[in-house]
Amino acid sequence: MHGLSFSNQNAIIGEKLIMKTACTSLYMMQSGVTKSFGILYTELLVTYDAGAGNTAWIGSLQTFLYFSMGPIANYLAVRFSFRTVVMTGGLLMSTGYLVSAFVPRIEWMFLTIGVISGFGGGLLYSPCTTLVSFYFEKRRALANGVVLSGSGIGSFLFPYFFRYAIDTFGFHGAMFLISAVVLHMCVAGALIRQPHQLAKRKRLSDDEPEVNANQTKQRLFKRKKKPIVDFSLLRIPRLAMYVISLTINIFAYSSSFVVFPAYMQSIGLEGHEITIALSMVGATEVFARSFFGWLADLKIFEKKTIMIISAAASGTSAIFIPFLRNFPAMIAYGCVLGIFPGAFWSLMAVAMLDCVKLDRLPSAMGLLTMFLSLGLVLGQPSMGWIDDATGSWDMSFRVMGVCYYISGVVLLLEPLIEKIWCSDPDEIDNHHELPKEEQIKMLTNDENDAKSSGDISDHFHNGTMLSDTSFKANASNSKVTVSNNQLEKTAPIVTLMDV
The missing domain is CATH 1.20.1250.20 (MFS general substrate transporter like domains)
Structure with missing residues (x-):
């Protein structure tokens, strides 16, 4: 060793x-x-x-x-x-x-x-x-x-x-x-x-399986370009x-x-x-x-x-x-x-x-x-x-x-x-970060994106596809609160359990 x-x-x-x-x-x-x-x-x-x-x-x-x-x-x-x-x-x-x-x-x-x-x-x-x-x-x-x-x-x-x-x-x-x-x-x-940091990110993206157009539109969170x-x-x-x-x-x-x-x-x-x-x-x-x-x-x-x-x-x-x-x-x-x-x-x-x-x-x-x-x-x-x-x-x-x-x-x-x-002390964090609201928004999007990619990859590697029923069961157990009514506007296909 x-x-x-x-x-x-x-x-x-x-x-x-x-x-x-x-x-x-x-x-x-x-x-x-x-x-x-x-x-x-x-x-x-x-x-x-x-x-x-x-x-x-x-x-x-x-x-x-x-x-x-x-x-x-x-x-x-x-x-x-x-x-x-x-x-x-x-x-x-x-x-x-x-x-x-x-x-x-x-x-x-x-x-x-x-x-x-x-x-x-x-x-x-x-x-x-x-x-x-x-x-x-x-x-x-x-x-x-x-x-x-x-x-x-x-x-x-x-x-x-x-x-x-x-x-x-x-x-x-x-x-x-x-x-x-x-x-x-x-x-x-x-x-x-x-x-390695960039290669790992690219591998996660490449490993994500291809889905049809309807399923793509139904993702809960889409990575902002x-x-x-x-x-x-x-x-x-x-x-x-x-x-x-x-x-x-x-x-x-x-x-x-x-x-x-x-x-x-x-x-x-x-x-x-x-x-x-x-x-x-x-x-x-x-x-x-x-x-x-x-x-x-x-x-x-x-x-x-x-x-x-x-x-x-x-x-x-x-x-x-x-x-x-x-x-x-x-x-x-x-x-x-x-x-x-x-x-x-x-x-x-x-x-x-x-x-x-x-x-x-x-x-x-x-x-x-x-x-x-x-x-x-x-x-x-x-x-x-x-x-x-x-x-x-x-x-x-x-x-x-x-x-x-x-x-x-x-x-x-x-x-x-x-x-x-930066006259407002809460406007900038440590004098070199973006405003906190922007940080929280970016962090939430990144975490949900990462989870979405990971869950989809796992299910496809196991040869299974998430059904609407399984999603509803998972979503009902989730304690996540999503802002701006995203859950109402989209039909998610991935679990939110660990987001």
Whole structure:
């Protein structure tokens, strides 16, 4: 017995390590490609002689779809499987870059890199962010930090890879190589296994026997279909404040990967120097994201406090960088950019779990990523337009710095706003739950649904069907009181004995 228990424990540990490895690899490739868009951006400006603002829309559209697809991707991952969704996303993302190798005009890049690759990346990002929280509990923040550090590895390696591919094979030839590397996401996706909590729920649904249309209409309680985008979560004040703060933060953070390399080019740095400075972002992210996750698990500081300090440091560095115009200063800023904004993203999933329970995390993360897409779609083009209007990237950096500050102030004011929002102490339970009436309603529906599914399955597995007579006998013994006259409106076919 002891040996069996030890074997099961090893299997669980091995499963967690495989999930962590798969998600880290996916983040490495996806974020590496995305954050290296600055290298492609400068090449697009030269190759197609395009405007800075309009060209920035390509990367902005791509990252917009990464995040706006979050609710749909998580819905499909729960409905089908994380593995299927992630592998499909990897295939689409690879296809987008492959087709880009044959594109003669920059307008087509909006479709290939922007839409096709962006749509594929959208099927990857949110499921990977959500998945790891199902497999770790005690060290959840650290696990998320380690997985997100894959973004740092990709940010460190891929700029060199992009630069080498472009210098050796030209811009269009480099698209072939990028497509081949991205295709390896399908391999990493094949390692993913559906979380036990979601797999069990799906098995209960699959085991439920098929019944005819009349019997289906006669069920006492029908499971209410959950919307793909659950806007009711915005009624949770803490979650709403995190959504606002993270959206403003990503407006500035995503812009950095267009503004920073373009600024270095404008002050006369060489291509290899730009690549080195960008790689510093990834190198520091590898350690910073794991460190902030570890620090959050120690619970010495609140997650919110860590994020506020991160926002202040990010804003200060962005405002002062235009005064520095040498290579060592760019290296230093690359390190700051990798360390401090990274705290926001390494703590994103665990911050959501401060607002909702684990079973609602897919919906919460999907909603969050949808709002993040708004910051993404506006960030990079806005910075490009500011450069077009002013002829300098200095003002873009200052706007980014102000946005970082605002994101921190929103979190700083969160207790006050939550207090005003929840003036009735009975309105919100523990400051991060839905109103009690909503909780009771959801709990009642879920319990009755679960019982209904279980009873039907048991009777069918035993080869028997509930008759109207047997139901009446069971119902007469039930002590359950059903609201809004559901018993009068429907003809139930399942027992209510243990609901």
